[in-house]
Amino acid sequence: MTGPEPLDWPPAPLRTERLVLRGSEARDRAAFIELFASPEVGTYVGGARPRDELERAVPEAPGRRPGVFVIDLDGAMIGMITLDRRGAERPGHVRPEAEEAELGYMLLPEAWGHGYAAEACAAVLDWFADALPGEPVVLCTQTANARAMRLAAKLGFSEVERFEEYGTEQWLGVRKSGSVSSG
Numbered sequence: 001m002t003g004p005e006p007l008d009w010p011p012a013p014l015r016t017e018r019l020v021l022r023g024s025e026a027r028d029r030a031a032f033i034e035l036f037a038s039p040e041v042g043t044y045v046g047g048a049r050p051r052d053e054l055e056r057a058v059p060e061a062p063g064r065r066p067g068v069f070v071i072d073l074d075g076a077m078i079g080m081i082t083l084d085r086r087g088a089e090r091p092g093h094v095r096p097e098a099e100e101a102e103l104g105y106m107l108l109p110e111a112w113g114h115g116y117a118a119e120a121c122a123a124v125l126d127w128f129a130d131a132l133p134g135e136p137v138v139l140c141t142q143t144a145n146a147r148a149m150r151l152a153a154k155l156g157f158s159e160v161e162r163f164e165e166y167g168t169e170q171w172l173g174v175r176k177s178g179s180v181s182s183g
Contacts (some may be wrong), residue, residue: 007131009067016123018119019072021081021120023064023068023069024070026060027072028070029060030061035107038094039049040109044144065068065077067082071107073074079116081105081120082102085099085102086102095167100174101138103139103175105117112147125140138172139157140171140172141173142169143168158174159172177182
């Protein structure tokens, strides 16, 4: 993760009941392409990207940067989680200096509806709270994305504001360190 406090990366893999959260590897390339080419995944994140463009642009080992976790189920990538610094030029912040850690996630459609996003995001948030105690985390999603809104509440995010960005209403929530709700 880039920003005010650098962290050693990648961390040791995080393990949950069903998942392993790890740094990306070359074997994940096809799943990265599928994720970004999927019309279903692209619905609330600016649309799918052309597969041929992705085949040319995606490096051999995609997502090899601080803040990117591969969500691994039984040895295969089913999605990713990102922790990036929210740029000061974007609307929606909880600190005057901006640059808050922002949680993002995408899962392949076949992984939807099984609780994997909640399980994976909770583990990453717990890891982040231990790594940078007291550091707030924000999450931004379209208000039209009902699934993401429910997950934000389940993970302990509280609404800060709503604003227009990318031609639609956005919801920004903040989670104070240690505020994951169970359930």
